[in-house]
Amino acid sequence: MYRGANRCVYTCFRWPRYDILGIQFRPIRLARRSITSSAASLSGNRDLIENGCLIRYQTPIQQREDTIYALSTAEGKAGIAVIRISGPSCKSIYDGLCPSKPTLKPRYATIRTLYHPNSNGSDILDSEALVLFFPNPKTVTGDDVLELHVHGGSATVKAVLSAIPKCTADGPIRYAEPGEFTKRAFLNDRLDLAQVEALSETLSAETEQQRRAAVRGSSGSLGRTYEDWRQKLLQARAEMEALIDFSEDQHFDESPASLVGNVTEQVRQILQGIHVHEGASERSELLRNGIKIALVGPPNVGKSSFMNHVVGREASIVSGESGTTRDIVEANLDIRGYLCTFADTAGFRTTAEDGDIDSYGSEAKIGAVEEEGIRRARVKATQSDVIIALASIETGISNGPHIRYDMETLRIAAACKERLVVVNKRDAVSDEELHSLVQQLRRDVLGKIEGLEGVQPVLISCKEAQNLGSDQTDPGGIKGVIARLVSSFTEMTSLPATLQDLHGVTERQRQLLVQCRGHLEDYLESVGYGEFGHENGVDETQGDDADITMAAEHLRYAANKLGRITGRGEVGDVEEILGVIFEKFCVGK
Numbered sequence: 334m335y336r337g338a339n340r341c342v343y344t345c346f347r348w349p350r351y352d353i354l355g356i357q358f359r360p361i362r363l364a365r366r367s368i369t370s371s372a373a374s375l376s377g378n379r380d381l382i383e384n385g386c387l388i389r390y391q392t393p394i395q396q397r398e399d400t401i402y403a404l405s406t407a408e409g410k411a412g413i414a415v416i417r418i419s420g421p422s423c424k425s426i427y428d429g430l431c432p433s434k435p436t437l438k439p440r441y442a443t444i445r446t447l448y449h450p451n452s453n454g455s456d457i458l459d460s461e462a463l464v465l466f467f468p469n470p471k472t473v474t475g476d477d478v479l480e481l482h483v484h485g486g487s488a489t490v491k492a493v494l495s496a497i498p499k500c501t502a503d504g505p506i507r508y509a510e511p512g513e514f515t516k517r518a519f520l521n522d523r524l525d526l527a528q529v530e531a532l533s534e535t536l537s538a539e540t541e542q543q544r545r546a547a548v549r550g551s552s553g554s555l556g557r558t559y560e561d562w563r564q565k566l567l568q569a570r571a572e573m574e575a576l577i578d579f580s581e582d583q584h585f586d587e588s589p590a591s592l593v594g595n596v597t598e599q600v601r602q603i604l605q606g607i608h609v610h611e612g613a614s615e616r617s618e619l620l621r622n623g624i625k626i627a628l629v630g631p632p633n634v635g636k637s638s639f640m641n642h643v644v645g646r647e648a649s650i651v652s653g654e655s656g657t658t659r660d661i662v663e664a665n666l667d668i669r670g671y672l673c674t675f676a677d678t679a680g681f682r683t684t685a686e687d688g689d690i691d692s693y694g695s696e697a698k699i700g701a702v703e704e705e706g707i708r709r710a711r712v713k714a715t716q717s718d719v720i721i722a723l724a725s726i727e728t729g730i731s732n733g734p735h736i737r738y739d740m741e742t743l744r745i746a747a748a749c750k751e752r753l754v755v756v757n758k759r760d761a762v763s764d765e766e767l768h769s770l771v772q773q774l775r776r777d778v779l780g781k782i783e784g785l786e787g788v789q790p791v792l793i794s795c796k797e798a799q800n801l802g803s804d805q806t807d808p809g810g811i812k813g814v815i816a817r818l819v820s821s822f823t824e825m826t827s828l829p830a831t832l833q834d835l836h837g838v839t840e841r842q843r844q845l846l847v848q849c850r851g852h853l854e855d856y857l858e859s860v861g862y863g864e865f866g867h868e869n870g871v872d873e874t875q876g877d878d879a880d881i882t883m884a885a886e887h888l889r890y891a892a893n894k895l896g897r898i899t900g901r902g903e904v905g906d907v908e909e910i911l912g913v914i915f916e917k918f919c920v921g922k
């Protein structure tokens with residue numbers, strides 16, 4: 334018989350204690366037969382498989398002894414300041430600061446006068462503070478928490494902070510490290526790492542869209558999904574290891590081929606899920622890190638003028654001299670809640686002045702510095718999410734009104750998914766002339782570039798304020814460009830309503846998902862359903878030839894990568910992951 338759910342054998346024995354970050358964990362061994370039915374319920378603690386057994390690291394058996402405290406609101410003059418204390422000495426600290434006062438009712442706000450702990454109730458630190466006590470384990474950190482909402486003057490805050498460690502307590506009281514309250518929440522299973530990261534994103538969100546994305550990630554649903562996938566992979570791996578260990582001397586209900594087929598089906602489903610999450614993370618990264626916009630075009634068309642208008646300051650030098658902008662000039666901007674980085678680039682050209690002839694009768698070449706600037710502009714353009722190709726209306730003495738454009742920059746724009754063609758200096762000619770010039774540009778130039786056929790250029794003027802346009806009445810003008818950019822941003826970053834939580838997928842998580850995907854693809858290879866084998870569904874005969882040992886190992890690697898996302902990785906990983914995540918936190922959080 335092979336592992337029927339009713340044949341659960343539960344072996345539980347003591348192993349040496351494991352030490353992670355100074356906390357002792359006691360592993361419990363669950364016999365392989367129980368894994369099918371019990372693994373799904375093993376959420377919340379750290380698991381790993383050893384010798385085919387699923388091991389769960391239980392809740393810490395040794396509570397932290399030290400109590401931490403910190404100012405949780407920003408430093409400086411303010412109406413109130415919140416001091417947060419977490420750990421076993423919260424009650425002693427309350428008794429020290431509020432001598433002879435009744436015990437606090439949990440989770441009720443109470444007004445108290447705070448005294449210096451060594452003054453026998455004579456030295457008042459704050460005459461009226463709001464005090465709250467939250468008993469463990471259902472607190473923000475999982476430990477006892479005491480919050481003191483004191484008057485926000487810096488002297489008051491300083492006096493209360495220096496009095497706290499002087500309170501008589503059983504264990505040490507010390508100022509918290511950056512992010513230590515959140516770290517305790519993680520260690521006490523109040524938050525998983527995906528939620529910790531969402532919290533970090535919430536704290537650093539500067540734009541409305543960043544805030545929305547961060548809020549989505551804090552629901553805990555991402556962590557639950559990854560943990561669910563991880564459990565499935567651990568379970569599958571345990572089943573495969575049992576197959577390796579016992580297939581020769583025991584008779585199993587399920588054939589090896591059928592087991593491999595079932596596991597493979599699950600792996601495929603997880604791969605599909607990972608694919609969706611990867612795609613979503615690229616979108617949320619745009620919200621988090623900002624959308625990169627490159628302004629490209631020939632010299633003197635008004636790229637710098639346009640950027641300065643948009644960012645509202647003289648970020649880039651404007652001059653009638655061609656080739657003024659040599660290097661990339663960048664400026665950040667919040668456009669309707671989207672963080673954007675505009676890059677003004679060197680104008681593209683090959684000769685010093687278009688058509689210029691040098692003393693030998695050849696076309697005058699541009700200098701090395703300008704050439705380097707153009708090379709950088711090309712690189713910048715390829716790294717950007719949106720390209721704005723600028724052209725301009727020029728009224729040349731010899732060739733009359735015409736549009737100055739650059740073929741290479743138009744082609745670069747055509748190759749980018751999100752691009753705009755903008756014609757500047759519309760003030761230079763009459764509306765009639767403007768209309769005919771733009772028609773000509775569309776027909777003779779844009780119409781001949783693949784990807785730009787049918788594109789309607791936006792007409793702007795950086796010189797005349799009345800030509801700035803408005804979103805509602807004028808589809809052109811600088812406001813028209815902004816309106817088009819915003820609709821591109823929405824297109825680039827939006828997710829269907831059912832996938833909104835995926836906005837919380839961070840770059841760290843995406844990289845781990847990519848690695849997990851790699852291991853799952855290796856698994857498919859090792860069981861014979863690789864790239865070419867899985868097109869036509871599961872072939873149950875394949876499992877007979879499968880390299881089960883390798884397959885089980887790939888599942889272990891894949892599960893480990895998912896574990897690193899939520900912080901439920903193999904023991905050695907946890908400390909390293911915490912270091913990366915918590916270094917972004919501030920003290921008091």
Ligand SMILES: Nc1nc2c(ncn2[C@@H]2O[C@H](COP(=O)(O)OP(=O)(O)OP(=O)(O)O)[C@@H](O)[C@H]2O)c(=O)[nH]1
Nearest residue numbers: 633634635636637638652653656657658680795796
């Ligand atoms: N008439 C008119 N002139 C403009 C407009 N926008 C810019 N200019 C002028 O065009 C010239 C070039 O402007 P810039 O903004 O420096 O152009 P650029 O494309 O950044 O130039 P490079 O740095 O050489 O690549 C300056 O003299 C501007 O005053 C406009 O809308 N109308």
